[in-house]
Amino acid sequence: MIDLYSWKTSNGKKASIMLEECGLDYNVHPINIGQDDQFTPEYLAINPNGKIPAIIDQDGPGGQPYTVFESGAILMYLAEKTGKFMPTEMAARYDVIQWLMFQMGGIGPIFGQVHHFKRAAKEQVPYAINRYYTECRRLYGVLDNRLEGREYLAGDLSIADFATLPWVFRFDWQEVDLADFPNVKRWYDGLMTRPALARGMETPA
Numbered sequence: 001m002i003d004l005y006s007w008k009t010s011n012g013k014k015a016s017i018m019l020e021e022c023g024l025d026y027n028v029h030p031i032n033i034g035q036d037d038q039f040t041p042e043y044l045a046i047n048p049n050g051k052i053p054a055i056i057d058q059d060g061p062g063g064q065p066y067t068v069f070e071s072g073a074i075l076m077y078l079a080e081k082t083g084k085f086m087p088t089e090m091a092a093r094y095d096v097i098q099w100l101m102f103q104m105g106g107i108g109p110i111f112g113q114v115h116h117f118k119r120a121a122k123e124q125v126p127y128a129i130n131r132y133y134t135e136c137r138r139l140y141g142v143l144d145n146r147l148e149g150r151e152y153l154a155g156d157l158s159i160a161d162f163a164t165l166p167w168v169f170r171f172d173w174q175e176v177d178l179a180d181f182p183n184v185k186r187w188y189d190g191l192m193t194r195p196a197l198a199r200g201m202e203t204p205a
Contacts, residue, residue, distance in 0.1 A: 002026040005046060006053040006204060007033050011108065013166035014071045015053040015078075017200030018159065022082045026055075030204040057081070072104045075159040085158045092155055099146075099153040099160035103167065107143075110135045111167045114174050136174055140181045143168075147183035151190070165191050166201070 004019060004026050006012035019026045031037045031052050038050045047054040047069035055074055060066025068077045076097075079086035087093050113132040117125055143164070146153060153160040168188050171178055178185040191197055 001058045003029060003056040004053060005029045005031050005043065007031050008204065009052065010166040010170060011071045012053045013201050014163050015055060015074045016203035017162045017197050018075050018078050020196040020200040022078055022084050028204045072100055072163060075100065075163060079159050087155065095154040096158045096160050100163050103160065103163040107139055107164060107167050110139060111174060115170065118175065119173060137176065140176060140184060144181040144183045147187050161191060
């Protein structure tokens with residue numbers, strides 16, 4: 001059994017998508033980041049960085065409980081644990097890892113700044129809005145080029161897709177029209193038909 005500590009954010013949805021797609025049994029512990037649950041001593045003992053998601057695998061390496069935080073690390077851990085959504089052949093494996101890191105280092109931080117400055121900032125900062133929105137669209141272009149003639153980001157369906165989709169899911173927050181990026185739209189629409197993925201997107205309820 002795996003304990004999932006998460007909230008309804010793009011990063012949080014990565015872990016629940018993977019758990020659902022792998023068919024793993026898990027318990028959900030909602031961490032309401034709007035109420036600063038992530039900064040309680042109890043949660044900081046699980047993730048010292050005070051972010052979601054995190055998991056505790058009660059049957060971890062050696063049969064002992066094992067804690068994993070950082071959404072990308074969780075995806076890699078569950079892929080290795082189950083043998084799913086991450087190839088073992090080196091070149092194919094690093095194709096997946098590269099696109100996972102592209103999401104972790106590019107899409108997540110940049111799209112997150114777009115969300116903040118367009119939706120949450122207490123004052124309008126035109127320079128920041130333009131800077132991050134321009135880079136957001138550039139990253140959509142990178143995705144669109146990558147998905148030309150490809151069903152998924154890296155060979156077969158992988159953790160790279162599960163990491164990226166929850167951020168593209170907020171295209172309306174980013175004020176991006178997916179019609180401008182037809183390969184991304186095709187990829188997105190196809191993934192959203194997956195029942196397990198859809199369940200993961202709704203976790204925690």
